[in-house]
Amino acid sequence: MAQVSVKNIQPMTDLVLNQTVQVRIRANVWVMGIIIGFLECINRITGMAYQVEYSTPMGTARSYFGPDDIRLP
Structure with a gap:
């Protein structure tokens, strides 16, 4: 199993208005x-x-x- 780097985990408080993100929609x-x-x-x-x-x-x-459904591009 691949390890997840701590720097890739984005706390919710780091996100701001008008920031570009990727979101996971219902179709996964x-x-x-x-x-x-x-x-x-x-x-x-x-x-x-x-x-x-x-x-x-x-x-x-x-x-x-x-x-769980937001990540940075």
Whole structure:
């Protein structure tokens, strides 16, 4: 199994508005997007989700993504 470098793990607090990111959509595909907003989630654990505008072959969409579904390109 390949080791994951600590420098490749991106804390959510390092992401900012208008930053280009990749997000994993429901089809389990990574697409390019731009962070356009934030949402504090109150679930079992308080956290933050990012609102990202992204493009797919079917057009532009907006959705909220948590830390497991965002990465830097």
